[in-house]
Structure formats: C-alpha cells, structure tokens
Amino acid sequence: MSTTPLSxxxxxxxxxxxxxxxxxxxxxxxxxxxxxxxxxxxxxHVKPRLLGHWGTTPGLNFIYVHLNRxxxxxxxxxxxxxxxxxxxxxxxxxxxxxxxxxEYYPDVSFDEAGMKRLFRQFSFPGGIPSHVAPETPGSIHxxxxxxxxxxxxxxxxxxxxxxxxxxVIGDGESExxxxxxxxxxxxxxxxxRDGAVLPILHLNGYKIANPTVLARISHEELESLMxxxxxxxxxxxxxxxETMHQLMAETxxxxxxxxxxxxxxxxxxxxxxxxxxxxxxxxxLKGWTGPKEVDGKKTEGTWRSHQVPFSEVxxxxxxxxxxxxxxxxxxAEELFTPDGVxxxxxxxxxxxxxxxxxxxxxxxxxLLLKELRMPDFRDYAVEVPSPxxxxxxxxxxxxxxxxxxxxxxxxxxxxxxxGPDETASNRLGVLFEETERTWMAxxxxxxxxxxxxxxxxxxxxxxxxQGWLEGxxxxxxxxxxxCYEAFIHIIDSMFNQHAKWLKVTDxxxxxxxxxxxxxxxxxxxxxxxxxxxxxxxxxxFIDHVVNKKADVIRVYLPPDANTLLSVADHCLxxxxxxxxxxxxxxxxxxxLDMESAVRHCSSGIGIWExxxxxxxxxxxxxxxxxxGDVPTLETLAAVDILRRQVPDLKVRVINxxxxxxxxxxxxxxxxxxxRDFDDMFTTDKPIIFAYHGYPWLIHRLTYRRxxxxxxxxxxxxxxxxxxxxxxxxxxxDLDRFHLVADVVNRVPRLRHKAAYVKQYVRDRLIDHREYIxxxxxxxxxxxxxxxxxxxxxxxx
Ligand SMILES: Cc1ncc(C[n+]2csc(CCOP(=O)(O)OP(=O)(O)O)c2C)c(N)n1
Ligand SMILES: [Mg+2]
Numbered sequence: 072m073s074t075t076p077l078s079x080x081x082x083x084x085x086x087x088x089x090x091x092x093x094x095x096x097x098x099x100x101x102x103x104x105x106x107x108x109x110x111x112x113x114x115x116h117v118k119p120r121l122l123g124h125w126g127t128t129p130g131l132n133f134i135y136v137h138l139n140r141x142x143x144x145x146x147x148x149x150x151x152x153x154x155x156x157x158x159x160x161x162x163x164x165x166x167x168x169x170x171x172x173x174e175y176y177p178d179v180s181f182d183e184a185g186m187k188r189l190f191r192q193f194s195f196p197g198g199i200p201s202h203v204a205p206e207t208p209g210s211i212h213x214x215x216x217x218x219x220x221x222x223x224x225x226x227x228x229x230x231x232x233x234x235x236x237x238x239v240i241g242d243g244e245s246e247x248x249x250x251x252x253x254x255x256x257x258x259x260x261x262x263x264r265d266g267a268v269l270p271i272l273h274l275n276g277y278k279i280a281n282p283t284v285l286a287r288i289s290h291e292e293l294e295s296l297m298x299x300x301x302x303x304x305x306x307x308x309x310x311x312x313e314t315m316h317q318l319m320a321e322t323x324x325x326x327x328x329x330x331x332x333x334x335x336x337x338x339x340x341x342x343x344x345x346x347x348x349x350x351x352x353x354x355x356l357k358g359w360t361g362p363k364e365v366d367g368k369k370t371e372g373t374w375r376s377h378q379v380p381f382s383e384v385x386x387x388x389x390x391x392x393x394x395x396x397x398x399x400x401x402x403a404e405e406l407f408t409p410d411g412v413x414x415x416x417x418x419x420x421x422x423x424x425x426x427x428x429x430x431x432x433x434x435x436x437x438l439l440l441k442e443l444r445m446p447d448f449r450d451y452a453v454e455v456p457s458p459x460x461x462x463x464x465x466x467x468x469x470x471x472x473x474x475x476x477x478x479x480x481x482x483x484x485x486x487x488x489x490g491p492d493e494t495a496s497n498r499l500g501v502l503f504e505e506t507e508r509t510w511m512a513x514x515x516x517x518x519x520x521x522x523x524x525x526x527x528x529x530x531x532x533x534x535x536x537q538g539w540l541e542g543x544x545x546x547x548x549x550x551x552x553x554c555y556e557a558f559i560h561i562i563d564s565m566f567n568q569h570a571k572w573l574k575v576t577d578x579x580x581x582x583x584x585x586x587x588x589x590x591x592x593x594x595x596x597x598x599x600x601x602x603x604x605x606x607x608x609x610x611x612f613i614d615h616v617v618n619k620k621a622d623v624i625r626v627y628l629p630p631d632a633n634t635l636l637s638v639a640d641h642c643l644x645x646x647x648x649x650x651x652x653x654x655x656x657x658x659x660x661x662x663l664d665m666e667s668a669v670r671h672c673s674s675g676i677g678i679w680e681x682x683x684x685x686x687x688x689x690x691x692x693x694x695x696x697x698x699g700d701v702p703t704l705e706t707l708a709a710v711d712i713l714r715r716q717v718p719d720l721k722v723r724v725i726n727x728x729x730x731x732x733x734x735x736x737x738x739x740x741x742x743x744x745x746r747d748f749d750d751m752f753t754t755d756k757p758i759i760f761a762y763h764g765y766p767w768l769i770h771r772l773t774y775r776r777x778x779x780x781x782x783x784x785x786x787x788x789x790x791x792x793x794x795x796x797x798x799x800x801x802x803x804d805l806d807r808f809h810l811v812a813d814v815v816n817r818v819p820r821l822r823h824k825a826a827y828v829k830q831y832v833r834d835r836l837i838d839h840r841e842y843i844x845x846x847x848x849x850x851x852x853x854x855x856x857x858x859x860x861x862x863x864x865x866x867x
Contacts, residue, residue, distance in 0.1 A: 074317060074318075074321055075317050075321075076317065076320045076321050076324055077316060077317055077320050081140075082313060082316055082317065084416060084417060084420055085136050085137070085140065085316055085320075085420065086312055086313070086316060087405065087406055087417055088136050088139075088168070088417050088420050089129075089132055089133055089136045089312070089316075090401040090402065090406060091164075091168060091401070091403070091406040091407070091413060091417060092132035092135065092136065092161065092164045092165050092168060093128070093129050093132055093164075093360055093401055094398060094401035094403050094406065095160070095163075095164035095167065095168070095186070095189065095190075096125070096128045096129075096132065096158075096160035096161055096164045097125070097160075097361075097394075097397065097398055097401075098186070098189075098190045098398065099123065099160040099163065099164065099189060099190050099193035099194075100121065100122075100123040100125060100160055100193070100194075100379060101117055101118060101121060101190075101379075101384065101394055101398075102116055102117060102118065102190045102191075103116065103117070103118045103187075103190060103191045103195070104116040104187065104191075106183060106186040106187045106189075106190050106411065107183055107186070107403060107404075107407065107409075107411055108395070108398060108399060108403060111395070112391060112394060112395040112398075113391075114384070114385040114386075114391060115385075117384045117385050117391070117394070118191075118194075118195065119385065120194075121379045121382045121384065122194040122201055122379070123159070123160055123193065123194050123201045123378065123379060124155075124157040124158055124159070124160075124201070124377060124378050125160075125358055125361055125376055125377075125378065125379060125380055126158075126275065126277070126357040126358045126361075126374070126376035126377040126378070126380075127155040127157065127158040127161070127241065127273065127275065127357070127377075128158040128160050128161040129161075129355075129356075129358065129359040129360050129361070130158075130239075130273050130275055130353060130355050130357075130359065131153055131155065131158045131161035131162065131239060131273075132161045132164065132165065133315070133319065133353075133355065133359075134151075134237065134239055134271060134273075134319075134353070135151065135161065135162075135165040135428070136165075136420070137316075137319045137320060137323050138151060138237050138323075138428065139169070139420055139421055139422055139428075140320065140323070140420070141323050141324075141327055142422040142426055142428070143420075143422050143426075145327060145331075146426070147235055147327070147426075148233050148234050148235065148426065148431065148433070149234075149235050149236070149237055149428060149431070150209075150211070150224075150227055150234060150235070150236045150237070150428065150431050150433050150434060150546075151209060151210075151236075151237050151239075151428045152210075152211070152212045152220050152223055152224045152227075152236055152237070152238045152239065153203050153210070153212065153214060153220070153239050154212075154217065154219075154220030154221070154238065154239050154240040154241050154244045154250070154273070155214070155217070155239065155241035155243075155244060155273060156202050156203035156204075156210075156212060156213065156214015156215060156220075157201070157202050157214050157215070158203070158214070159193070159199075159200065159201050159202045159203050159204070159207070159214055160193060160201075162203050162207055162209070162210065162429075163189070163193065163199070163207060164189075165428070165429070166207065166208050166209055166427075166428075166429030167179065167181070167185075167186075167189055168413055168417075168421065169421035169422070169427040169428070169429055169430075170418070170421065170427070171208050171209065171427050171429030171430045172189070172208060172429065173185055174430070175208045175429075175582055179192070181412060181413075182410050182411045182412050183407075183409075183410050183411025183412075184411070185411070186407075186411045202214030202215045204575065205572050205575045205576045205579075205580055205583060206575070206579075206580060208429040208430065208434070208435075208582075209427075209428045209429035209430065209431055209434045210434055211223060211227060211433075211434050211436070211542065211545040211546060213568050213571065213572050215568065216564060216565075216567075216568050217241060217243065217244040217247055217250070218244060218247035218248065218249035218250045218534070219249055219250070219253075219534075219538045219541070219565060219568070220238050220239065220240055220244065220250070221238055221240060221250055221253035221254065221256065221268070221270060221538070222249065222253040222256060222534065222535045222537070222538020222539050222541075222542065223238075223538050223541055223542040223545070224236040224238035224268045224270070224542065225253070225256035225257075225259070225260060225268055225538075225539055225542060226538060226539035226540060226541060226542020226543040226544075226545075226546070227266075227433060227542040227543070227545070227546045228260070228265050228266030228267060228268055228542075229260070229265050229266075229487065229528075229539065229542075229543055229548075230264060230265060230484040230485065230487075230543075230548065231265065231266045231433065231546065232263075232264055232265060232266055232334075232338075233266060234266035234433055234546075235266055235267045235268070235269060235327075235330065236266070236267075236268045236269070237269050237271060238268055238269065238270050238271065239271045239273050240270055240271065240272050240273060241273055241275075241278075242272060242273060242274045242275065242276065242277075242278075242283035242284075242285045242286055243277070243278030243279075243283050245272060245283070245284075245285055246278075246283065246284055246285075248534065249532075249534035249535070249538065249565070252530075252532040252534060252535055253532075253534070253535050253538060254270075254300040254301075254302070255300065255301075255530065255532075255535070256268070256530075256535065256539070257300070257301050257302065257345070257348055257511070258301065258345065258510070258511050258512040259509045259510070259511060259528060259530065259539075260348075260511060261337070261509070261511060261523040261524065262333050262334050262336075262337035262338070262346060263334075263337040263338050263343075263523070264484070264524065267330045267333070267334065267348065268348070269326055269327075269330065269348075269349065269350065269351065270302065270350040270351070271350070271351045271353055272285065272297075272350065272351065272352045272353065273353055273355075274286050274352055274353060274354040274355075275354075275355055275356065275357035275358075275359075276354075276356075276357055276372070276373075277357045277373060277374035277376075277377065278374065278377070279374065279377050279378075280374050280377075281374065282374075286354070290306070293352065294306075297350060297352070298347075301345070301347060301348070302347060302348055302349065302350040303329070303347045303348070303349050303350070304349075304350050304351070304352055305322045305325065305326060305349060305350070305351050305352070306351075306352045306354065307319050307322050307351060307352070307353045307354070307355075308352075308353075308354040308355075309354075309355070310355065310356050310359065310372070312360075315355065319353070322351055323351075325349070326349040326350075326351060329348075329349045330348070330349065333346040333348065343523060345511040345512060356371055356372040357371075357372060357373065357374065357376045357377065358370060358371045358372065358373070358375075358376020358377075358380060359371065359372075360400070360401075361376050361380055361397065362380055362381065362393055362397050365380055365381040365390075365393065366381070381393060381394075433546045433547070434545075434546075435582070435583055435584060436544065436545050436546040436547030436548070436584075436586045437547060437583060437584025437585045437586045437646075438547065438584050439546070439547035440547040440548075440584070440585075440586060440587060441483055441485060441547075443476060443479075443480055443485070443486060443549050443587075443643060443644075444476075444479040444480055444483075445476060445479070445640065445643065445644070446472065446475040446476065446479060448472050448636045448637060448639070448640040449636075449665050449669070451468040451469070451471050451472045451636055452468065452632075452633050452636065452664070452665035452668075453468055453631075453632045453633055453661050454664075455631075455633065455661045455662070455663060455664040455665075456664075457860055458661075458662045458663070458679075458681050458682070458858055458860070459660045459661070459662060459707070459857055459858025459860075460661075460858075461660075461661050462658045462659060462660055462661065463631070463632045463658065463659070463661050464498050464632075464656055464657065464658050464659075465629070465631055465632040465635045465654050465655065465656065465659065465700065466497060466498035466499060466592070466594060466635070466654065466656050467498050467501065467632070468632045468633075468635075468636055469499075469592075469632070469635050469636050469639045470498060470499040470500070470501045470502060471501050472636055472639060472640070473488060473499065473502060473551060473639070474501050474502050474504055474505045475505075476643065477502060477505045477506050477526060478505045480549075481505075485547075485548040485549055486526070486548065486549045486550065486551075487526050487527070487528055487540075487543060487548070487549075487550050487551075488502060488526065488527045488528070488550065488551045488552075488553070489527075489528045489529075489536040489537075489539060489540045489550055489551070489552045489553075490527070490528075490529055490536060490552060490553040490554060491529065491530065491531050491532065491533050491536055491554060491555075491558070492529050492530075492531045493529075493553060493554065493555060493595070494508070494527055494529060494553060496595065496656075497553045497554075497555075497592070497594050497595065497656055498594070498656045499553055502527055503520040503527070506524075506525055506526040506527060507520040507521060507522035507524065507525035507526075507527065508520050508521050508522070508525045508527045508528075508529050509522070509523070509524075509525040509526065509527065509528050509529075510522060510523065510525060511523050533554060533558060533559065533561040533562045534561065534562055534565065536552060536554075537552070537562040537565045537566075537569075538565065540552050540589060541565070541569055541589065544586050544587050544588075544589055545572075545586060547586065547587075548587065549587040549643065550587070550589070550590070551590050551592065551643070552589070552590065552591050552592065553591075553592040553593075553594065554591065554592070554593055554594075555593070555594070555595040555607065556593040556594065556595060556596040556597060556609065556610060556612065556653060557595075557597065557606070557607045557608055557609040558607075559591065559593055559612045560609060560611065560612055560615070563612070563615050566615070566616065566649065567619070569589060569649065570616075570619040570620070570623055570624065570649055571619075573623040573647050573648070573649065574619070574620045574622065574623050576647065577622055577623060577647050578622065585646035585647045586646065586647060587643075587645075587646060588642060588643075588645045588646060588647065588648040588649065588650050589648075589649045589650070590639075590642045590643065590650045590652070591649070591650065591651045591652065592639075592652050592654075593612065593651065593652065593653045593654075594653070594654060594655060594656045595607065595655075595656060596610065596653055596654070596655055596701075596763070597609065597610040597763070597764070597787050597791075598655065598699075598701040598763070598787075598796070598799055598800060599655050599656070599657050599701070599796060599799075600791065600793075600799070601793070601794075601795070601796060602793075603793065604791060604792045604793035604794070605791035605792050605793075608787070608791040610653070610763055610764030610765060610786075610787050611764065611765060612651065613626050613651060613653065613730070613763075613764050613768065614764065614765055614768050616649065616651050617730075617768065617771075617772070619649075621731070621734070621738055621739035621740065622740070623647065623648055623649060624648065624649050624651070624731075625642075625645070625648050625649070625650045625651070625729070625731060625741070626650075626651045626653075626729070626730040626731060627642075627650065627651065627652045627653070627728055627729055627730070628652075628653050628654070628698045628699045628700070628727065628728060628730060628763055629652065629654050629672070629700070629728055630662055630663075630697075630699070630700045630703040630726055630728070631659065631660070631661045631662045631663060631668070631700065631703075632661055633661070633663050633664065633665050633667075633668035634663060634668045634671060634672055634728055635652070635654050636665075636668070637665075637668050637669050637672040638652055638672055638728065639652065641672065653699065653763060654700055655700045655701065657796075659700055659701075659704065660704060660857065660858065662679075662703070662707075662726075671726070671728060672728050672729075674732075675727070675728050675729025675731070675732040675741055676725065676726070676727045676728065676729065676732040676733075676743065676751070677725070677726060678723060678724065678725055678751065679724045679725070679726050681860070682707055682710055682722075682724040682858075683722060683723045683724045684714070684720070684721050684722050685721040685722065685723045689721075690721075690753060690756060691721045691722060691723035691753065691756055692720050692721045692722065692756065692818050692820065692821075693720070693721075693722055693723070693756060693757050693758075693759065693814050693817065693818050694722075694723045694725060694751075694752055694753060694756055694757070694758040694759070695709065695710060695722055695723070695724050695725070695758075695759050695761070695810070695814070696724075696725040696726075696727060696752070696758055696759070696760040696761070697724070697725070697726055697727070697760070697761040697762070698726070698727035698728075698730060698760075698761075698762050698763055698769075699761075699762060699763025699764070700763075701763065701800060701805075702761035702762055702763055702785075702786075702805060703726060703761075705761055705800055705805055705806055705807045705810060706724065706761045706807075706810060707724070707858055708807035708856055709807040709808075709810035709811050709814070710722055710724060711807075711856075711858065711859065712807060712808075712811050713811055713814060716811070716824075716828055716831065717815075717821060717824065717828070720814075720818070720821070722814075723753075725751060725752070729741055730772070731772075733748075733769065733772040733773050733776075734772045734773075735775050735776075745776065745777065748776050748777075749776075749777050749778065752776065752778050752782075753778060754777045754778050755778065755781065756778070756781065757781045757783065757814070757817035757818060758778060758781055758782045758783065759783050759785070759810055759813045759814055759817070760782060760783065760784040760785070761784075761785050761786070761805055761810060762784055762785065762786040763786065763787070764786055764787055765786055765787055765788070766784035766785060766786035766787075766788065767784075768786075769782070769784045769786070770782065770784060781817075783813055783817060785803070785804055785805045785809065785810065785813065786803070786805060787803050787805070788803050788804070790802035790803050791803075794843070795843050795847075795848055795849045796849065797839065797843075797849040797850075797853045798839070798843055798849070801836065801839060801840075806836075808832040808835050808836050808839075809832070809836075811828065811832055812828070812829055812832045815828045815829060815832075816829075838850065839853070
C-alpha cells in the first residue's frame with residue numbers, strides 16, 4: 072500500500088477543509104462579531120465569557136475530514152460518535168461546513184451572517200450548549216459525562232448491518248470504568264447481521280490537568296492491551312499535518328478494507344469465527360495548531376490547551392493579538408468567499424444528502440422507528456378466579472409475552488433484551504425458547520443458549536448493557552433491560568444523561584422524532600433477598616428517577632402478574648420515556664384477573680373494593696394504601712387481622728400501580744387532581760401507606776395534598792440481613808402486625824381497644840422472632856396465610 076494515498080491536490084484540499092473546521096471552532100469559542108476577521112480584531116468582537124474546550128477539537132476535526140473522504144470514496148453510511156463530546160465546536164463546525172446545520176437551523180445560514188450566528192450562539196445564553204448535545208444534528212451521544220461512547224457505538228450498529236460507527240474515544244475517557252469494559256463489546260457483535268465499529272483512541276496525551284495513563288505506557292504495552300481486547304491496532308502518530316494526513320488516509324483505507332473484508336467473509340463465505348476488528352490509535356497534539364505558548368508556558372501539546380487556552384482577551388492586548396494571529400494562521404480568506412461561503416472545491420469534499428454525518432438518519436432514530444408487532448398481552452394472563460386464590464411468579468407470564476414479541480419481530484430485527492447475566496435468574500428464561508444469548512467468543516459443549524445470532528444481550532456490566540440499549544434505542548429500535556433492583560444504581564448517572572437527552576429532545580427539538588422508551592424491569596428486589604441479604608437491598612433507584620423531569624419518567628409497581636403484563640405492554644408501546652417497573656420474582660398471591668388488572672393499570676391507582684369494608688357506607692375509619700407487591704400482601708394480611716380483631720372497623724384499601732398518580736397534576740401528567748385525591752384518600756381520616764421503597768418518597772410526592780398531615784408511611788428503612796422473607800418486613804416495621812398497630816394507634820375510636828390489640832401484635836411478633844430462630848423459616852400462619860374472601864365484609 073502506498074504511504075501517500077492522497078494526491079497533492081487532495082492533500083491540500085483536505086488540509087484546507089481541516090483549517091476551515093479549526094477556524095470555525097476557535098471562532099465559536101472566542102468571537103461574537105467580525106467572524107471573517109475583515110476588520111482588525113477588537114475587544115468588543117470577543118465574547119465577554121469564554122467557555123468551551125479547544126484541546127480535543129482539532130483532533131476531532133481531523134478525523135471528521137478523513138471520514139468524509141472515506142464516505143465519498145466508498146459510499147458508506149457512517150455515524151460519528153465523539154467520546155470527548157466536550158469538543159462541541161468541532162462537530163458543530165463540521166456539520167455547518169457540510170451544509171447540514173443550516174438545513175436544520177435556517178437562521179444559522181451558510182454565509183457570513185450565519186457564521187456570525189454560529190459563533191455567537193455557542194456557549195451563549197439562548198444559544199447552544201458547549202458540548203455535543205441533542206441539539207447537534209448527527210449525534211446520538213451527549214458529550215459531557217465521559218465513558219459511554221464505545222457502548223453507544225456498538226448499540227447503534229447491532230442489527231444495522233450497513234452502518235459503521237466511527238467512535239472517537241478520549242484517552243482520558245478510556246480510564247473510566249464504563250469505557251474500559253465496553254471494549255469487550257466486540258465479543259457480542261456478529262459481522263453477519265450487525266454493522267461495525269471503528270474505535271479511534273484519541274491519544275492527545277492529556278486530560279484536564281494530567282497526562283493520561285495510555286499516553287504514558289510504552290507503544291508495545293498499548294499495542295498489547297488493544298490486541299488483548301481483541302482488536303488489531305493501527306497507530307497514526309505525529310504532528311506534521313501533511314504527514315499525518317497521508318498516514319491517516321492510508322490507515323483509514325486499510326481499516327475500512329479490513330472491515331469490508333470481515334463483513335464479506337462473514338456474509339458471503341460463511342466464516343463464523345470472531346474477527347479481530349481494526350482500531351486506530353491517533354497520537355496527536357492536544358490543542359494541535361493552537362498557540363504554542365501562552366505567557367511563556369507551553370500550551371500546544373499540553374493539558375493547558377484543554378479548555379480555553381487563554382482568556383482575558385478583552386482586557387489583555389497581548390492575548391487579543393495572540394488570538395488574532397492564531398485565527399489568521401488558518402487563512403480564512405483562502406477558504407471562504409468574501410460572503411462567508413465555503414469555496415466550492417472545499418464543499419465538494421463533504422458527502423451528499425444523508426450520507427453527510429450530520430444528516431445520518433440513524434442519528435435521529437425516531438425517523439426509522441418501526442412499531443413493534445405485539446401479541447395481545449391478555450393471552451398470557453394468569454387465571455385468577457378470585458383475589459388471592461392462586462400463586463404465581465409474576466415475571467413468568469411477562470416473559471412468555473416478551474418471547475412472543477421477540478418472535479413476532481424476528482424479521483424486523485428491532486427488539487433485544489438486555490441484562491447483566493440475570494435473564495434466567497429474573498425468571499425470563501422462557502425467552503430462550505425463541506432466541507439465545509448473543510455470544511461471539513469461544514463456545515464449548517454444555518454452554519447454555521449461547522449463539523452469535525442470539526438476541527438476549529448479557530454481559531456482567533450494567534454500564535455496557537445500558538450503553539448498548541441507549542445506542543440501540545437512539546437509532547430507532549426497541550429494548551427491555553432487566554436487572555436486580557439494588558444494582559441498577561450502578562448506572563444512576565447514565566440514566567441521568569439519557570433522561571436529560573429525552574427531556575431536551577422532547578421539549579425543545581422538534582426535528583428529533585420520538586424514540587422507543589427505555590424500559591427497566593427491576594426485580595430480585597429489596598424484600599426478597601433470602602440468598603443475599605443486606606448488600607442486595609436498595610430500593611432507592613426510584614428516588615433517583617423521580618428527580619428527573621416528570622415529562623420523561625414513569626414508575627410502576629405492579630402488585631401481581633396480570634398487572635405486570637399490562638404495564639409491560641404499555642411500556643413497550645410508549646415513546647420518549649424512561650419506564651421503571653419494579654416487581655418481585657418469587658411465587659406470590661395473585662389479586663386481579665386480567666380484566667380488573669387492565670382497569671386498575673389504566674387508572675394507575677384504585678380502591679380495591681373487594682378488600683375494603685366501607686363501600687356504600689359513608690366514610691372509612693382508616694385508609695390503607697399500598698404500592699408494591701410485598702406491601703400489598705402485608706396490607707391485605709393486616710386487613711384480614713383487623714377484620715377479626717375489630718369487625719366493625721371500616722377500612723378502605725387503595726392500591727397504587729403508577730407512583731406518579733400521587734403527585735399533583737401540575738407536577739406530573741399522571742397526577743390525580745386534588746379533588747379525586749381527596750375523594751379517594753379522604754380529607755381527614757388516617758392513611759396507613761405501605762410502600763415498597765424508602766418511605767419519605769411518598770411524603771415527597773404527596774406533601775401538597777389536603778390530608779398529608781394524616782399520612783403515615785411504612786417502607787424500607789435500611790434494615791436488612793440474610794433472614795426469612797417475613798422477618799425482612801418485620802425488621803422494617805412494614806409487616807402486617809405493625810400495620811395493624813399503626814391503625815389502632817391512629818383511629819381515635821379504637822383507643823379503648825388499643826391495649827388489647829397492641830398486646831396481640833406484640834405477642835405475635837415475639838412468637839415470630841422465637842420461631843424463626845428455632846426453625847429457620849417463617850411461622851406456618853405466615854407461610855400458609857391466604858386471603859379469605861369470606862372474612863371480609865364487602866369482599867366478594
Ligand atoms: C465521568 C466524567 N468525569 C470527569 C469529567 C470531567 N472532564 C471533562 S473533560 C475531562 C478530560 C478528558 O480527557 P480526554 O478524554 O483525554 O479528552 P480530551 O483530552 O480529548 O479533551 C474530564 C476529566 C467528565 N466530563 N466526565
Ligand atoms: Mg486526552
């Protein structure tokens with residue numbers, strides 16, 4: 072292969088294009104006027120607040136120009152992911168240069184006036200963020216929180232055989248946990264049915280203030296590391312632009328040849344082995360082409376280039392001069408017409424139409440989104456002849472439903488299930504009747520459902536699962552993520568970023584079309600950790616989720632299998648949300664037949680008349696509310712005790728499936744209006760609320776409701792260990808006996824009976840403690856408890 076694949080003209084043009092992108096990047100960071108430098112630079116042309124990141128930008132621009140060449144030469148479909156997305160100016164500059172930006176934002180026209188707007192709007196009030204963001208055409212990756220570029224890149228190309236993602240990874244970013252584990256995504260990518268990812272490790276040597284680890288290990292060590300991850304690394308190293316252009320062009324040619332070869336062998340020659348995919352190490356200067364020195368300190372090629380290499384430009388004439396010299400070094404007058412239009416011969420370097428990376432439809436996944444074909448979830452119902460008459464493991468019917476969703480959409484190849492090694496444990500194993508676990512690494516006899524064609528993605532990295540799923544959804548497909556409740560916290564921060572993306576998309580960017588929701592199924596939850604105990608107990612993800620904008624988050628606590636089915640169906644059909652579904656996986660009593668489940672889930676909250684004793688008889692003495700499967704069980708068991716101990720007590724039982732109904736309507740679209748809430752919860756009766764998670768969340772959601780003063784919430788209060796299921800609730804005062812005591816304490820007319828009932832409760836709790844310590848399991852009256860409809864006046 073030639074080491075000079077670019078002709079002198081092509082080289083000159085590409086370098087000119089790169090200069091244009093660099094010029095526009097510096098302009099965005101510094102200028103608000105005089106964009107073409109037609110006048111000498113004056114302090115008032117410079118922004119008063121200088122915000123942005125220069126250091127990574129020339130490298131990102133360099134890669135963009137070379138990708139444009141490859142796309143044109145090979146007519147490829149390439150998505151650009153900028154891991155160091157703090158280099159927002161680079162991507163915005165390139166998207167503007169290729170003409171896309173002005174098509175999406177006509178105000179930022181493709182001329183001098185548009186260039187002025189382009190500069191002014193960047194990191195400016197009312198303008199655009201300094202990072203790559205949902206506002207940036209062509210992006211599916213929010214710059215900002217580092218670590219997710221590579222998992223996003225892989226997620227985007229699964230089931231997209233004609234798509235290639237060029238994924239730029241910061242050398243600092245590569246030190247993060249999520250990025251480090253994402254290299255292994257190549258063991259899950261099947262070249263026959265999936266596209267390809269070309270990782271480009273951007274080794275500019277520095278982070279904000281430190282060298283990077285990978286820049287300070289030997290060439291051999293880095294090469295071995297990448298080889299060990301299963302890639303074939305190619306090094307592009309240097310600082311002389313001409314040499315680097317030739318080297319990059321040559322390396323890109325080689326890498327894209329290899330990718331084409333791998334795909335051809337897999338698709339046409341039936342090769343099934345996992346290939347060594349190419350990757351590139353681009354070692355270039357941080358802040359390349361920027362000022363070599365500022366105030367006597369080396370800047371180009373150091374961490375000092377990371378953000379704005381020098382500020383106080385308005386106040387310091389020396390810095391003003393430095394900026395002008397720097398910007399003029401790109402010779403904009405040779406790149407643009409006097410009207411600020413990129414010269415035609417340079418325009419010709421950009422691909423056309425939606426081959427332009429800024430206009431790649433995969434980056435606006437909603438455009439490509441196809442509805443899932445859905446079976447009728449009612450067909451998977453558990454027969455529930457009467458409340459509490461049968462037991463079931465709630466996830467299993469849902470799993471059969473998901474299996475058939477998988478089957479019905481097999482041809483469209485647009486549905487996958489994700490999870491950290493827990494699909495079987497979470498009772499979703501029936502999926503393996505239809506598909507298998509994706510696996511491109513070695514397989515040996517006895518392996519369980521591993522296949523290169525599998526559609527269940529399991530890797531013991533919640534970060535990677537989340538990143539893959541986000542990439543998959545953002546490019547217009549559907550997915551479902553199951554995880555142990557306590558450990559989903561590992562991706563709290565990724566959830567944040569995705570929620571922000573959806574919020575901005577939903578409220579501010581009409582051209583971004585709605586995508587499928589991100590669905591979490593959280594099981595192995597806090598109340599059923601018989602194997603594991605305290606380390607596995609944490610219901611706090613819900614608290615984290617409800618911090619986010621009401622428009623994009625939904626939380627569901629279905630109490631049984633049929634409600635879970637109904638909720639899962641709803642979530643898979645929804646768009647632009649993050650749905651969190653929490654339900655246990657152990658055998659539990661079933662409460663609602665399918666018809667009642669659908670009605671209950673449609674309202675999200677409802678009085679369970681069959682368990683209540685106040686129907687048609689004026690106001691209740693007490694409201695017993697519950698949210699979550701275990702709290703629902705304990706509430707009903709408490710109602711049962713009350714029936715026997717205090718037969719004339721009027722109890723109203725309310726079950727909450729959709730947690731957001733508790734919030735005021737003004738705060739969340741699912742919130743009950745105050746009138747309905749007051750009718751349901753009364754304005755003055757005690758409410759004993761048994762809740763799945765940390766109790767204060769219920770107060771947080773309801774503090775503005777009329778009857779909040781009478782609300783008493785029981786939930787998880789951080790007591791846990793390895794013990795019996797019932798002891799787990801006892802330790803947190805959420806058990807039936809504590810709930811009964813709560814009722815007796817709060818209903819004024821029971822004062823005279825309080826001493827007797829409380830003694831009964833105390834005795835039962837002592838019996839419980841003695842019994843489990845002696846026998847190692849719950850008392851028969853707990854294990855064998857079941858709802859007796861006959862016990863319940865008002866029950867059917
Ligand atoms: C998870 C995370 N931690 C910390 C930061 C703060 N931060 C922003 S940029 C940066 C340095 C990034 O270095 P590198 O990935 O090498 O990017 P580049 O050198 O190309 O700017 C850091 C630490 C962040 N954005 N995300
Ligand atoms: Mg770096």
